[in-house]
Amino acid sequence: MDPSRKRKIRLVVSLSVAVLLAAGLVYTSFSASTEAREPSEIIGSTSGSTYELTGKVVNDTVVRRGEDLRFRIRDREGSENLPVSYSGTIPDAFREGREVIVAGSLQGGVFVAERDSLVTKCPSKFTAEEKS
Amino acid sequence: MTSLGTAALAVGFLTTLYAIGAAIYGAVRRERRWVDSSRLAVYGFMGLMVICFLVLEVAFLSNDFAFQTVAEHSSTTTPIFYKMTAMWSSQEGSLLLWAFVLSIGSSAVLYLTRDSQRQVAPWATAVLMVLAAFFCGLMLFSVSPFVRLDPVPVEGAGLTPLLRNPYMAMHPPMIYSGYVLFSIPFAFAIGALITRRLDTTWIRSTRRFALVAWIFLGIGLLLGARWSYEELGWGGYWGWDPVENAALMPWLLGTAFLHGIQVQERRGMLKIWNTGLITATFVFCLIGTFLVRSGVLQSIHAFGASTVGGPLLVLIGITSLGSTLLIWSRRKDLQPERRISSPLSREAIFLINNLLLVGLTAVIFWGTFFPLISEAVTGVSSSLAAPWFADYVAPLGVLLVLFTGIGPLFAWGQLSGSAALRVLAWPVALSSLTVISLAIFTDVSSSPWALFLFGFAAFTFVALAQEFARAAITRRALTGESMPVALGSAMARNRRRYGGYTAHFGIVVLLIAVTASSSFQTKEDLRLAPGQSGKVDDYTLSYEKLVVDPNNERIAFNARLAVSKDGERIGTLTPARQYYPTQDPSAGPIGRYFEGEATSEVGLRTSGTGDLWTAFQPDLAPIEEDVEAGNKALADAGPVAQGIAIVAIADAYAADPPAATFRVIWDPLVIWVWIGGIFVMGGALFAVWPTSSSRQRAEVAKAAKAAREASGSTANPGGRS
Numbered sequence: 025m026d027p028s029r030k031r032k033i034r035l036v037v038s039l040s041v042a043v044l045l046a047a048g049l050v051y052t053s054f055s056a057s058t059e060a061r062e063p064s065e066i067i068g069s070t071s072g073s074t075y076e077l078t079g080k081v082v083n084d085t086v087v088r089r090g091e092d093l094r095f096r097i098r099d100r101e102g103s104e105n106l107p108v109s110y111s112g113t114i115p116d117a118f119r120e121g122r123e124v125i126v127a128g129s130l131q132g133g134v135f136v137a138e139r140d141s142l143v144t145k146c147p148s149k150f151t152a153e154e155k156s
Numbered sequence: 157m158t159s160l161g162t163a164a165l166a167v168g169f170l171t172t173l174y175a176i177g178a179a180i181y182g183a184v185r186r187e188r189r190w191v192d193s194s195r196l197a198v199y200g201f202m203g204l205m206v207i208c209f210l211v212l213e214v215a216f217l218s219n220d221f222a223f224q225t226v227a228e229h230s231s232t233t234t235p236i237f238y239k240m241t242a243m244w245s246s247q248e249g250s251l252l253l254w255a256f257v258l259s260i261g262s263s264a265v266l267y268l269t270r271d272s273q274r275q276v277a278p279w280a281t282a283v284l285m286v287l288a289a290f291f292c293g294l295m296l297f298s299v300s301p302f303v304r305l306d307p308v309p310v311e312g313a314g315l316t317p318l319l320r321n322p323y324m325a326m327h328p329p330m331i332y333s334g335y336v337l338f339s340i341p342f343a344f345a346i347g348a349l350i351t352r353r354l355d356t357t358w359i360r361s362t363r364r365f366a367l368v369a370w371i372f373l374g375i376g377l378l379l380g381a382r383w384s385y386e387e388l389g390w391g392g393y394w395g396w397d398p399v400e401n402a403a404l405m406p407w408l409l410g411t412a413f414l415h416g417i418q419v420q421e422r423r424g425m426l427k428i429w430n431t432g433l434i435t436a437t438f439v440f441c442l443i444g445t446f447l448v449r450s451g452v453l454q455s456i457h458a459f460g461a462s463t464v465g466g467p468l469l470v471l472i473g474i475t476s477l478g479s480t481l482l483i484w485s486r487r488k489d490l491q492p493e494r495r496i497s498s499p500l501s502r503e504a505i506f507l508i509n510n511l512l513l514v515g516l517t518a519v520i521f522w523g524t525f526f527p528l529i530s531e532a533v534t535g536v537s538s539s540l541a542a543p544w545f546a547d548y549v550a551p552l553g554v555l556l557v558l559f560t561g562i563g564p565l566f567a568w569g570q571l572s573g574s575a576a577l578r579v580l581a582w583p584v585a586l587s588s589l590t591v592i593s594l595a596i597f598t599d600v601s602s603s604p605w606a607l608f609l610f611g612f613a614a615f616t617f618v619a620l621a622q623e624f625a626r627a628a629i630t631r632r633a634l635t636g637e638s639m640p641v642a643l644g645s646a647m648a649r650n651r652r653r654y655g656g657y658t659a660h661f662g663i664v665v666l667l668i669a670v671t672a673s674s675s676f677q678t679k680e681d682l683r684l685a686p687g688q689s690g691k692v693d694d695y696t697l698s699y700e701k702l703v704v705d706p707n708n709e710r711i712a713f714n715a716r717l718a719v720s721k722d723g724e725r726i727g728t729l730t731p732a733r734q735y736y737p738t739q740d741p742s743a744g745p746i747g748r749y750f751e752g753e754a755t756s757e758v759g760l761r762t763s764g765t766g767d768l769w770t771a772f773q774p775d776l777a778p779i780e781e782d783v784e785a786g787n788k789a790l791a792d793a794g795p796v797a798q799g800i801a802i803v804a805i806a807d808a809y810a811a812d813p814p815a816a817t818f819r820v821i822w823d824p825l826v827i828w829v830w831i832g833g834i835f836v837m838g839g840a841l842f843a844v845w846p847t848s849s850s851r852q853r854a855e856v857a858k859a860a861k862a863a864r865e866a867s868g869s870t871a872n873p874g875g876r877s
Contacts, residue, residue, distance in 0.1 A: 031495075049519065049548070053526055057538035060527065076539060088777055091683060091817060112681070113390050113819060114773060116318055116755050127541075140390070 058127055063097055064104040066130055074129050074138075077106070083120045097124065097135070107133070112140035119144075158223060161211040161302035168204035168255075169296050171197050172289040176282050183278035183351075191278045195266045198281060201288060202259040209256045212249065212301055216242055221312050224303040225249055231314035233709050241325035242315045244332070247449060247464065248301035253329060254445070255291040257336040258284065261365065265340045269361050276358055279347035280340075287339055290471055294464055317710070317736040317753045321387045327379035331403050334373025335441035338410060340365040342438035345431050349482045354427060354489050359417045366417075366434075367844045370410045371837055377403055378833040389756030389771045391679065391821045393829065394670075396545040401524040402444035405517050409437040412513040419503045422568050424493030426507070428483060431490065433510075435479040440517075442472045447524075500571040505563040512556050519548040546674075550605040557609060557667055560660050561616030564623055582622060587615035603675040610671070613664045620657055627654070647842075655843025662835025669828035673766075678822040685815040689718075693822035695768055696720045697729070702774070702810040706803055710736045711749060713806075715772045715816065717759060729759030731772035731818065744787030749802050750776060766824040773817040779809050 060076040082096040082105050091111050098105035100123065108126060118124065123145040128137035175197035182190030212223070216239045221227040229242045229249070243249035262284040269277050295301060319325065341362040348358040380400065381393035394400060413433040419426045446468040483490070496504050522529070523540045531537040565579040591611035595601045600610065628643035637645065647654035682690035682697065689698030698718045705712040714732040718725055738752030761768040782805045790798050 045515075049522055052547070053522060053540055053544065054530070054538075056544045057526060057530060057540050060537045060539060088775060090775070090815070091681075113771075116387075116389055117753070119751075119753075 060125075062099045062102075063106040064099050064102060066135075067104060067106060069130060072129050072131065074127060076125055076127050077108070077135055077137075078123070078125045079105070080123050081118070081120050086120055095120075097126070106130075106135050108135045108137055110137040110142055112142065115142060115144040117144040118142065157211055157215060157220060158302040158304045161208050162296075162300065164204045164207040164211070165292060165296055165300070165302065168201055168208070168259075169289060169292040171201045171204060172285045172292060175201065175285040176289065179278040179281040179285070183275070183282075188274075191274075191281075194278065194281050194285075195270065198259070198262050198266055198285065201285070202263040205252075205256045205259040208252055208301075212243055212252060213240065216240065219312070221310070222304055222306075222308045223301075224305045225301050227305055227309050227312040229313070229315055231312040234312075234315050235320075237322070238315050238320055238325060241329075243301075244328040245315060245319055246301070248295060248299045248303075250328060250332065251291055251295050251299065251464070252301050253332050254336055255288060255295070257329075257333050258288050258291065258339065261337050261340055262288070265344075265362065265365055273344075273347075273357065273361055275351040275353050276344055276347035279350045280343040283343035283346050284339060287343075290467070294467060298467070299464060313739060314736075317734070317755045318387065320755070321383050323379040323383040324387065327376045327383060330372050330376030330379060331444070332376075334369045334371075334376055334403075335406065335444055337365055337369030337372060338406060338434075338438050338441050340369070341413075341434050345434045346479065346482065349431060349486050352486060352489050354486070356417075356421050359421060359430070363414070363417060364844055366410065366414060367840055370407065370414060371840045371844070373403065373407045373410065374833070374837055374840070377407060378830065378837075382830065385769075385826075386758055386760070387755065389758065389773075389819070391769055391771065391819060391823075393826075396520075396523065396542045398524050399444075399448055401520050402440075402447040405520055405524075406437050406440035406444060408513050408517045408520075409433060409440055412510045413437055415506050416510050419506050423503050425496065425503060426510075427490040427492060428487060429510070431479075431483050433514075435476070435483070439472060439476045439479075442468065442475065446472060498570040500566060500573070500576050502563060502566045502568045505559055505566055509556065509559045509563060512552055512559065516549065516552045516556070519552070520545070523548075550609075553667060554605055554608045554612060557616055557664055558612040560664065561612065561619040564657065564660075565619050579619075579622075583615045583618040586618045587611050590614035600676075606671045606675045609667060613668050616660065616664050620661055623657060624654075651845060652843045655839045655841070655845075658839030658842060659836045660839075662832045662837075662839055664832070665828050665835060666832030669825045669832055672825040673823045673829065676824050680820050682818045682820055683815050684818055686813060688815075690818075690820070692768075692820040694721055695820075695822065697770070697818070697820060699816070699818070700728075702813045702816075704803070704806040704810045705732075706806065710734045711802065711806055712757075713772070713774050713810065715759075715774070715818070717770060717818070719761065719768065727761055729761060729768070729770050731759035731770045732757040733772050733774055744783070745791055745793075745798055746786035746801060746805070747783045750779065750783060762827055764827060766822060767826045769819075769821040769823055771819045773819070775814050775816055776809075778814055779805055782808065 058074050058076050060078050062079050063077065066075060066077070077097055079097040079099050082098050085094075085096040087094045093110045093114060094107065095110075096105045096107050108128075110126060110128075125143045125145075126135070126137045127141035128135055130136075175194045178190045178194035178197060182188065182192075182194060212225070214220075215223045215226050216230050217236070219226070219230070219232050219239075225243075225246045225248055229246050230239050234242065244253050262281070266277065266281060273280075341359075344358040344362045348354050377400075380403070384395070385391075385393040413430060416426050416430045416433055420430050446465060449464050449468065496507065498504065523545050527537045527539045561583060562580075565583070566576070571579075588611070591607060591614075594607060594610055601607050624643060627646040628639055631637065631642040631646040632639060635642065635645070678693045680690070680692045682692070684690060684697075684699040686699050686701055689696055691697075696719070698720075700716040700718050703714045703716060705714055712732050712734040714730050717729040717731065719727045719729055734755050734757065735750050736753045736755070737749045740748065740751070743751040756771050756773075759770040759772070786798075786801050786805065790801055793801075
């Protein structure tokens with residue numbers, strides 16, 4: 025076989041491998057990902073699927089009972105909110121009014137969070153908060 | 157003082173514009189005077205940036221709250237070290253840091269290439285100064301670090317408590333220096349492409365800068381990981397968070413570039429690939445800056461909505477599109493001088509390693525930007541969690557370890573089958589033995605990727621040992637030195653090679669530690685009241701008592717945990733939680749001391765076999781009544797009475813605390829993450845350190861130049877460093 029033909033075959037083989045791997049990547053990422061929702065988007069829904077709930081912690085709703093942390097999350101722009109029940113590590117930056125993300129599913133009107141899934145956005149920049 | 161800063165910034169901006177114009181004019185008209193003048197302008201720009209930097213530092217150190225950024229990120233009670241580092245916790249301060257480091261790096265590289273690179277350097281100057289003009293322009297017209305507050309506040313907001321950790325304070329300048337210094341090889345690559353001077357000169361004169369950038373970025377990653385481990389209270393050092401990924405991606409691409417250019421220098425191959433890699437590395441540095449500043453992805457690091465996202469995105473677009481077109485238009489000049497003739501050659505293994513590193517970057521890129529991708533495709537933003545990343549990174553990392561071991565064993569060009577067998581014999585034999593004994597005597601095989609990784613790591617260690625031994629033996633035969641001396645002098649004679657091998661050793665140690673600590677850790681959340689105890693792995697932890705430690709900055713609750721193993725007490729751990737007061741008046745005069753920011757200080761027991769890591773989350777519900785009462789009774793009382801009340805409340809709580817949650821982690825081998833990291837950086841530093849022979853060469857070149865000038869000759873075609 026002459027070298028240029030050999031090179032061409034090699035190129036085709038490696039490109040197809042790359043395409044196959046990329047297709048696998050795309051496929052697994054869509055099946056493994058969790059959708060992000062705001063409270064207003066899932067209020068009243070009955071499906072038990074897992075979401076990442078994002079929004080702000082409503083003021084004066086944080087209650088701790090032993091291991092269990094309960095609070096309400098509202099839309100970033102809006103007041104519709106959902107009760108959340110959570111256990112696990114509470115990030116240091118968790119506060120009322122902060123933006124948080126928590127993974128879990130809606131069960132009987134309460135968003136039951138997966139353990140340790142709570143993430144708080146770090147308030148590295150205070151200006152935005154003080155001005156609002 | 158703010159006006160001095162603004163003035164220096166404005167003059168700096170004009171200087172960059174002049175330098176761009178002079179460099180391009182001088183390059184096009186081939187007038188050295190203009191090129192020299194542009195270089196001097198870059199030095200001047202550095203002087204102005206140093207002034208800006210000092211003005212802001214002095215403002216932080218002297219509590220000059222007339223500076224808005226000082227009032228927002230520092231206070232009179234902030235410790236001095238954090239006053240000095242508070243600058244880059246703000247957006248405007250980190251932009252200034254970018255411009256400051258860029259001015260120093262540009263001046264250094266232009267000084268070193270002042271007598272060479274006649275064609276390439278002016279264009280590189282133009283590229284670097286376009287970047288400088290961009291960042292100066294942003295500060296001047298959008299987010300200035302020199303905004304004046306009127307009236308001047310008497311006290312500042314202070315630095316976010318989470319950022320008060322020495323690792324945290326030092327990691328942004330490291331990451332930024334890495335990002336910025338990658339612009340130097342990038343700028344010279346662009347210069348070489350424009351002038352079609354595509355031999356290895358641009359690589360040789362900037363590869364040290366690439367390596368230094370890589371070291372800075374690597375140190376930044378390590379420090380950030382250490383901060384996460386000590387401060388964030390979740391027990392990990394890497395969480396595949398977008399901003400972590402943003403710093404890892406250019407580091408991986410930079411690693412590929414540092415290896416790719418060796419193939420180009422030795423074999424004249426991978427020219428398009430290398431110019432593409434350095435472009436991609438630099439674009440990812442810009443993306444890293446963008447991700448922190450734009451808030452487009454959900455991240456614990458996001459700095460809130462910001463105004464610089466748009467302009468940065470435009471810069472990223474222009475840089476990637478422009479460089480791609482430029483490389484495409486020069487593809488004929490970038491033809492390889494040879495082709496890879498055999499898979500049994502060092503260049504073939506380097507290419508595979510390059511592909512693995514780029515593949516790793518592609519996976520991380522996809523995962524990081526998946527929320528945006530999925531929103532574009534399906535209309536709903538979805539995100540990928542750490543397990544998805546691990547599924548891809550584990551196999552790629554395992555293969556990377558294997559090829560890291562094989563690469564140095566194979567020679568450039570081609571290796572005969574029997575020679576390959578000879579160099580592979582020992583590593584293959586000993587790594588097989590390792591895998592078999594691990595599978596029989598331990599339960600490592602419960603995690604197949606871990607077993608593979610440990611096996612390949614053994615392979616790489618044996619291969620490296622073989623290389624070091626051969627160098628020492630050859631050297632001893634030549635000089636009759638003793639073994640250790642021979643090894644030392646052999647290494648000193650080829651710093652680039654043996655520094656590289658040391659870095660390889662370090663990265664494999666690091667990956668072993670990462671694998672062990674992620675696959676075999678034990679994590680428990682214990683709920684303990686004082687006097688109770690719980691068991692994690694082989695350790696029994698009992699909650700002895702709670703100690704209150706207030707000072708003028710915060711109130712700390714320190715939990716004392718007695719640690720025992722096999723019934724014998726082996727130590728005490730003191731995980732703590734610290735409460736910083738909030739400025740928010742709605743919390744009340746007493747409440748504000750408990751409702752503000754809180755940080756964790758972990759209790760850590762480190763050993764060579766693993767870390768016992770503990771974090772403490774107290775339940776402060778019982779003090780709410782006291783705080784309410786205090787808020788009412790002491791609303792108008794002076795700070796002294798309030799202070800006494802706060803300490804009294806805290807002491808009463810500590811005397812009879814309720815059950816608290818302790819997170820306890822047994823993290824095997826985790827200390828080797830940091831030790832391995834130190835070896836990687838040490839090895840790279842060893843490689844980049846100027847050798848006596850390179851200094852001699854520089855002196856010879858200088859003498860030759862002086863001789864030429866004395867004889868009146870002006871011929872210096874091309875110039876080689």
